[in-house]
Amino acid sequence: MTPAELAERWTDLASARRSSSGMERRRLDAAAAVDVFACIFWPQGRAGLLIEGDGRASDLADRVPRCRGVRVVVEESGAGATPQRTVLVIMLEQERLREIFGVLSADLVNAIISEPSGPAALRRCIDRLCMWQGLFERLAPEGLSEERQRGLFGELYILDQLFLGGENLLAGVDSWVGAESSHQDFRRGGLAVEVKTSLSKRHSRITIASEKQLDERPHVHLLLAHVRLDESEGLGTSLPDLVANVRNTLSEDEPASRLFDERLLLADYLDVHAPQYETRYRLTSVRYFKVEGNFPRLAEWNLPPGVGDIRYTIIADELGTWEMDSTSVVALAGETM
Known part of the structure; x- marks a missing residue:
């Protein structure tokens, strides 16, 4: 998955808007150990990713980084069910960072789909977000001087x-x-x-x-x-x-x-x-x-x-x-x- 391919998915989803709230989503890799979707979140039309897989969020939630201009939400679903499911929502909040966010998102997708299990993919996603946290703090949208x-x-x-x-x-x-x-x-x-x-x-x-x-x-x-x-x-x-x-x-x-x-x-x-x-x-x-x-x-x-x-x-x-x-x-x- 390249940033350009992901940007094309977001463009297609935005043009196919069906509601004034919620989200539009498209699966990115059917063979991955977790469900990975490119998303557009309404009503603002923000680009993002939705990752859902087996595993508990309790050992992940405390490690979720804060990235400038990016919102990250971790939730557990199916309380009491076996196995439990964890949902990660990663959403762009500052449009001027869209190109950099595309690189981040493509990097996350490629890291996630290489993992053999749901828990491993979720942990890898958080690990990569932690690396990107520092990058987002210092990266200039216009690039290197x-x-x-x-x-x-x-x-x-x-x-x-x-x-x-x-x-x-x-x-x-x-x-x-x-x-x-x-x-x-x-x-x-x-x-x-x-x-x-x-x-x-x-x-x-x-x-x-x-x-x-x-x-x-x-x-x-x-x-x-x-x-x-x-x-x-x-x-x-x-x-x-x-x-x-x-x-x-x-x-x-x-x-x-x-x-x-x-x-x-x-x-x-x-x-x-x-x-x-x-x-x-x-x-x-x-x-x-x-x-x-x-x-x-x-x-x-x-x-x-x-x-x-x-x-x-x-x-x-x-x-x-x-x-x-x-x-x-x-x-x-x-x-x-």
Whole structure:
């Protein structure tokens, strides 16, 4: 089920309005372990989902998240019956979030129908809603800013170059942890890599977001990757192009593909925004620096007492002493597989 297919169901249901109250619904997958319906709720004509299956709501109700612009209701039906039935209603309340809600709903449907039993499907639905709660709090309806597009472009480039060259693609994707609030963008084995992306026409200063970002102590090796890009008219690669390239690399590995799409969501990348990401980039340079010894950085271990939550810059052109060639970096990444 794709967001576009789900949007078509909602449009058809809205055009077939038969009453001024209640809802119109259409089953989405007859083979699923639970009943899953696309719905339009009247009188406001709000889009949503109805999920109903065997199982009790008592262990789910306390975990139901509150998502901005989305109403979630959990009810038990058939009191005293065996088995009991649980009903989940998920309804859009802010129309400006309709495209994002379509992505959320399609994700929920795909997660639910993959489960073998009703209770498992209901739990999976709540689990996914909990993940989406954080996304809805920070996602902008207009998509990623130019700066965040560049940052994600740099991370995906490094993912492709360093971590997807071996046979274990799932482990490669799993190394991308920056979207999970890690201090570095990539971690695998004893290796951590922090990626910074900037435009070539700007100065070579690199902004470090915290005293933990370049703290090498928890790792065997900590690398700083500096990706420099030029914006290109008509030529080069857009962010959606690069996403498509990585998906093509992972296309034969379903678990890796699924995990990659989940990590994209955590990075606030939604396919519905892809047409807006028109900027194309040409790679100017990629430099790798090993953070060790006298590398210029501020970390917890060298800060004065009482100082924390810092943000500072370093100058990339003055880091030559710690630079590693790309061949050595690729080999180092391969050793951690």
